[in-house]
Amino acid sequence: FLYGQLYLVLSGLQSALLIKAHHQNMKSLETALASQSFLQLGLLTGLPMVMELGLEKGFRAALSDFILMQLQVASVFFTFSLGTKAHYYGRTILHGGAKYRPTGRKFVVFHASFTENYQLYSRSHFVKAFELIFLLIIYHLFRKSDGKFHVMVTYSTWFMAMTWLFAPFLFNPAGFAWHKIVDDWSDWNRWMMNQGGIGVQPEKSWESWWNAENAHLRYSVLSSRIIEVLLCLRFFVYQYGLVYHLKISHDNKNFLVYLLSWVVIISIVGLVKVYASS
Known part of the structure; x- marks a missing residue:
C-alpha cells in the first residue's frame, strides 16, 4: 500500500488526481480513506473478541478487559509477532524450508542481549522497519495532499514501523539499564568483528550468521x-523517481x-568499504 502511494507521489499521478478532484469538487477519495483509517484503528477487527467476552462475562467486563489489554500494550506485541509470522510465512512460500520459528514470546521473560535481538529480528523486523520509515519520510517530503489526508494514510504504517523497531527493547527486562546497554554494545561489537567460517556458530560471528540467514x-x-x-x-x-524530484537536478529529466x-x-x-577494511 505504501509503495503504491509513493509511486503516485513520485510519478505525479497524485498531484494530477488531487487537482482534478479539487476542480470537480470530488470528496470520494477522502471519504474512502476516512473509512479505511477507521478500520486501521483496529476497532472493528477487535469487535469479535469484545463480543465473545461480552457474552461470557458481560459487556462491562469485556470493555474493561479490552482497555486493560491496550494499557498492557498488547497491540504492540501482537503487531510485532504478526511481523515475525508474515516474514517467515512469505519466505517459506517463496523458498520452502518450513520449520519452527520463535514468535518472540520469550523476550518478555528474561533480558536478551542486543546481539540476540539482532540475530532474531534483524531481517524480519529491523530492516523492514527502516525501509518503511524511509518510505514514509520520502512520502511526507513529496506529498501533495493536505495534513488530514496524510495522517489518515500513514499513521497505521508509522505505528507498525515503530513497533517493529522498538518492541524488542520495550519488552526486554532491564533493556534500558545503562550497565546492560554498555554490556550489550561491547558484546555486539565483538560479535560483528569475529571472523566466521567452517565450524563457527552464528551466535559467535556476524559472518556465520549472515551465511546461515x-x-x-x-x-x-x-x-x-x-x-x-x-x-x-x-x-x-524508486531511486529513479526520487532522483528527478531532488532540487539538484534542476528539473532536468535527462537520463544522465x-x-x-x-x-x-x-x-x-566504496568509501564505506575502504573504511571497513582499514
Missing part, C-alpha cells in the same frame, strides 16, 4: 531466485542525471 537462497529453485531479484528491484525504481546518482552511490559504498 541467506542459506535458503543457495538451495532455492531458479524461479524463486528470479522473484527475489524482481522484488529487490523496487529500490531502483540518473547515471550520476549511481556514481554517487558507488562512491559512497
Whole structure:
C-alpha cells in the first residue's frame, strides 16, 4: 500500500488526481480513506473478541478487559509477532524450508542481549522497519495532499514501523539499564568483528550468521531466485523517481542525471568499504 502511494507521489499521478478532484469538487477519495483509517484503528477487527467476552462475562467486563489489554500494550506485541509470522510465512512460500520459528514470546521473560535481538529480528523486523520509515519520510517530503489526508494514510504504517523497531527493547527486562546497554554494545561489537567460517556458530560471528540467514537462497529453485531479484528491484525504481524530484537536478529529466546518482552511490559504498577494511 505504501509503495503504491509513493509511486503516485513520485510519478505525479497524485498531484494530477488531487487537482482534478479539487476542480470537480470530488470528496470520494477522502471519504474512502476516512473509512479505511477507521478500520486501521483496529476497532472493528477487535469487535469479535469484545463480543465473545461480552457474552461470557458481560459487556462491562469485556470493555474493561479490552482497555486493560491496550494499557498492557498488547497491540504492540501482537503487531510485532504478526511481523515475525508474515516474514517467515512469505519466505517459506517463496523458498520452502518450513520449520519452527520463535514468535518472540520469550523476550518478555528474561533480558536478551542486543546481539540476540539482532540475530532474531534483524531481517524480519529491523530492516523492514527502516525501509518503511524511509518510505514514509520520502512520502511526507513529496506529498501533495493536505495534513488530514496524510495522517489518515500513514499513521497505521508509522505505528507498525515503530513497533517493529522498538518492541524488542520495550519488552526486554532491564533493556534500558545503562550497565546492560554498555554490556550489550561491547558484546555486539565483538560479535560483528569475529571472523566466521567452517565450524563457527552464528551466535559467535556476524559472518556465520549472515551465511546461515541467506542459506535458503543457495538451495532455492531458479524461479524463486528470479522473484527475489524482481522484488529487490523496487529500490531502483524508486531511486529513479526520487532522483528527478531532488532540487539538484534542476528539473532536468535527462537520463544522465540518473547515471550520476549511481556514481554517487558507488562512491559512497566504496568509501564505506575502504573504511571497513582499514
